[in-house]
Amino acid sequence: MQRAKVVGTLWLSSAIExxxxxxxxxxKDLSSSKGGYFLAVDTVxxxxxxxxxxxxxxxARQSEATKNSVSDTAIVAIIDRVNEENI
Amino acid sequence: MQRAKVVGTLWLSSAIExxxxxxxxxxKDLSSSKGGYFLAVDTVxxxxxxxxxxxxxxxARQSEATKNSVSDTAIVAIIDRVNEENI
Amino acid sequence: MQRAKVVGTLWLSSAIExxxxxxxxxxKDLSSSKGGYFLAVDTVxxxxxxxxxxxxxxxARQSEATKNSVSDTAIVAIIDRVNEENI
Amino acid sequence: MQRAKVVGTLWLSSAIExxxxxxxxxxKDLSSSKGGYFLAVDTVxxxxxxxxxxxxxxxARQSEATKNSVSDTAIVAIIDRVNEENI
Amino acid sequence: MQRAKVVGTLWLSSAIExxxxxxxxxxKDLSSSKGGYFLAVDTVxxxxxxxxxxxxxxxARQSEATKNSVSDTAIVAIIDRVNEENI
Incomplete structure (x- = not known):
């Protein structure tokens, strides 16, 4: 599970059904300090x-929206608030 | 499976059911020397x-508490004691 | 899920059925800045x-084309267009 | 699958069933040159x-000993002998 | 899925059934430029x-040879020929 910021969209052609x-x-990954990029199916x-x-x-295929997809990563919520302590 | 220290909480909105x-x-990951951060569903x-x-x-979905969730990482115990030898 | 560019082909022998x-x-991986290489079964x-x-x-085994294969990575679409914002 | 050396033990409390x-x-990982640490359920x-x-x-949940656990990594054998060639 | 060269053998004792x-x-991994080492069950x-x-x-457990094993990585073919273009 990761925190991330949406930075773009991908359009596919010749996609399988x-x-x-x-x-x-x-x-853009916000969980790690590496800050890499990854792709996800949107459900929200x-x-x-x-x-x-x-x-x-x-x-990523346990939700109603994605259960018959080939998805391996899915957005399942918007992040409302984060509380992180420096311990 | 990882050892980690809890450092914060995440609040979600628009979450799927x-x-x-x-x-x-x-x-905060304590298993590796890299010390990265990750997210987990709490069950304890x-x-x-x-x-x-x-x-x-x-x-992460084998426990009674998480079996119908979309969780991919779960906290399943508190660590009581660690014995590590320098070999 | 990853964005990648096709750079070559692999021919197998003694392959299991x-x-x-x-x-x-x-x-060639286009998702991350590391730019590594990986292998995938083609379905498109x-x-x-x-x-x-x-x-x-x-x-990778959820599609009609790969469901009985031993595949762990599959090409499931051609990328048509990408829109990425610098935020 | 990894080669590793046992270096310690973890005791849990408040563990789920x-x-x-x-x-x-x-x-301690012996497979890669990075030499990281990881955790595993012992079955041997x-x-x-x-x-x-x-x-x-x-x-890690295919063995008789772990099939109903939440394990994601398991020790399934002791290593007897290794033969590695420098090619 | 990875391209790799066989460099050694492992003998196990006290192995689970x-x-x-x-x-x-x-x-030895030939897919990435990192060139790490990993272990696999041989089926060919x-x-x-x-x-x-x-x-x-x-x-790794989809093949006839490995379906009842605890394998997480399997050799499923010999590589015959590789054609890679520098694009």
């Missing part, structure tokens, strides 16, 4: 600039 | 400052 | 130079 | 100093 | 010096 119609967003109508919460692996 | 009501904690009422034991991947 | 007949392509007739979209893990 | 009673060992009565063979992911 | 009788080989009678094709995760 199991991924057609899904919105694929480009995310996220938009560029939103801070989102993602799940990976087979977990 | 399968993750609503779960407490998401921010953890852990709090900030606690040293916890987590499982990842489909294992 | 569950991977025979599948086209294995060599991909991709060719060298194409920008493709891949899925990994058990997701 | 699915991990109670399992022995959790601290391992390994002790500190032993060189062991581990499996990860859902494979 | 689900891994007994499997040949475990030591592989590979030998030291052979270039092989491996699958990881639950895919």
């Amino acid at each position: 199991d991924i057609r119609g899904f919105k694929i967003l480009i995310l 109508q996220a938009g560029v600039g939103d801070e989102v919460f993602t799940v990976s692996g087979s977990a | 399968d993750i609503r009501g779960f407490k998401i904690l921010i953890l 009422q852990a709090g900030v400052g606690d040293e916890v034991f987590t499982v990842s991947g489909s294992a | 569950d991977i025979r007949g599948f086209k294995i392509l060599i991909l 007739q991709a060719g060298v130079g194409d920008e493709v979209f891949t899925v990994s893990g058990s997701a | 699915d991990i109670r009673g399992f022995k959790i060992l601290i391992l 009565q390994a002790g500190v100093g032993d060189e062991v063979f581990t499996v990860s992911g859902s494979a | 689900d891994i007994r009788g499997f040949k475990i080989l030591i592989l 009678q590979a030998g030291v010096g052979d270039e092989v094709f491996t699958v990881s995760g639950s895919a």
